[in-house]
Amino acid sequence: MSTPVIEIKNLSKFYRTQKAVSGLNMTIEKGDLYGFVGANGAGKTTTLKILATLLRPSSGEASVLGHEVQINPHEIRRRIGYMPDFFGVYQDMETWEYLDFFGAAYRMTPTERERRVGDVLELVGLSAKKDNLIGELSRGMQQRLGLARVLMHDPELLLLDEPASGLDPRARLEIIAVLQELQKMGKTILISSHILSELQQLCNKVGIIERGKLVYSGPVATIPSHGKKILSGEIMVADHAEEATAALKVDPRVEEAVFADGLIRFKLKPEADDLSIAAEIIVQRGFRLRMLREVGGGLEDAFMRLTSAELEGGPPVLPGKNEK
Numbered sequence: 084m085s086t087p088v089i090e091i092k093n094l095s096k097f098y099r100t101q102k103a104v105s106g107l108n109m110t111i112e113k114g115d116l117y118g119f120v121g122a123n124g125a126g127k128t129t130t131l132k133i134l135a136t137l138l139r140p141s142s143g144e145a146s147v148l149g150h151e152v153q154i155n156p157h158e159i160r161r162r163i164g165y166m167p168d169f170f171g172v173y174q175d176m177e178t179w180e181y182l183d184f185f186g187a188a189y190r191m192t193p194t195e196r197e198r199r200v201g202d203v204l205e206l207v208g209l210s211a212k213k214d215n216l217i218g219e220l221s222r223g224m225q226q227r228l229g230l231a232r233v234l235m236h237d238p239e240l241l242l243l244d245e246p247a248s249g250l251d252p253r254a255r256l257e258i259i260a261v262l263q264e265l266q267k268m269g270k271t272i273l274i275s276s277h278i279l280s281e282l283q284q285l286c287n288k289v290g291i292i293e294r295g296k297l298v299y300s301g302p303v304a305t306i307p308s309h310g311k312k313i314l315s316g317e318i319m320v321a322d323h324a325e326e327a328t329a330a331l332k333v334d335p336r337v338e339e340a341v342f343a344d345g346l347i348r349f350k351l352k353p354e355a356d357d358l359s360i361a362a363e364i365i366v367q368r369g370f371r372l373r374m375l376r377e378v379g380g381g382l383e384d385a386f387m388r389l390t391s392a393e394l395e396g397g398p399p400v401l402p403g404k405n406e407k
């Protein structure tokens with residue numbers, strides 16, 4: 084197998100006494116579109132900054148495109164595109180001018196810059212806004228411009244810190260489409276998010292980080308359902324829904340049942356392992372069952388279980404600065 088594009092071994096980072104990353108191991112192969120998922124304060128930004136060589140690790144190793152972050156940061160910077168979670172844009176600059184400025188910082192010639200500005204604007208769908216002031220672009224367009232900026236020097240690896248945060252669904256889809264296009268072009272992409280389902284369609288692999296540690300890495304499809312699965316579902320009865328809800332509630336195998344909007348939503352006790360228990364209760368008590376379906380059990384559910392298992396050791400640490 085070829086050398087991984089990113090290889091992190093036992094990486095830790097402390098900010099004074101605050102532990103941000105703790106014994107992290109992670110491998111990303113060439114061509115991966117890798118989703119880096121975790122709650123606020125889990126350590127995503129810290130990890131990305133270390134990979135972008137903007138922050139020094141406290142201990143452990145991280146190599147990017149075959150170079151150690153501590154030894155060869157300049158070589159790494161030349162070949163990656165890092166999009167931070169917050170970036171200032173110069174409202175009074177024209178779109179093309181902004182990109183041209185970054186091209187110059189990468190020592191591209193004026194001719195190269197002109198061609199490249201055209202290419203990246205085309206790629207992110209902003210060609211029509213070439214001569215507009217940045218201040219005249221919408222939030223989603225500015226975000227796409229941020230992406231165009233990190234593409235100027237044609238990097239092999241993209242490190243994107245929540246590139247779709249704060250965008251409406253349509254603007255998110257636009258960003259996602261650009262990322263898919265970039266993957267087709269052979270780029271390796273590491274993208275962070277705190278929404279697992281958002282990355283589900285997009286990424287071929289995900290890594291779930293919790294309190295500075297990777298609790299899962301691999302294809303989305305094989306995220307384990309950690310611990311005992313709690314079954315929950317919805318029921319519709321022909322009539323007497325309130326009474327049917329009460330009947331469920333008193334059964335020792337049922338954790339809770341609530342009736343609202345024409346549906347009885349219920350959760351079974353952890354030891355109950357078959358959803359049909361609920362149907363059995365309803366039918367045996369003489370109610371007419373119209374519908375029973377499972378809810379949850381999906382990706383967010385697996386994520387919550389994976390990360391809450393890590394938290395059992397103590398109360399969650401609420402990061403002050405990270406509350407958005």
Ligand SMILES: Nc1ncnc2c1ncn2[C@@H]1O[C@H](COP(=O)(O)OP(=O)(O)OP(=O)(O)O)[C@@H](O)[C@H]1O
Nearest residue numbers: 098101103122123124125126127128129402403405
């Ligand atoms: N400059 C800093 N000084 C002190 N502590 C910090 C600093 N930056 C981050 N931290 C702490 O390190 C931990 C990890 O923060 P980090 O920003 O990496 O998380 P994150 O996963 O990116 O979170 P978010 O989803 O909110 O962006 C948090 O506990 C945070 O409070």
Ligand SMILES: [Mg+2]
Nearest residue numbers: 127128129168
């Ligand atoms: Mg962050």
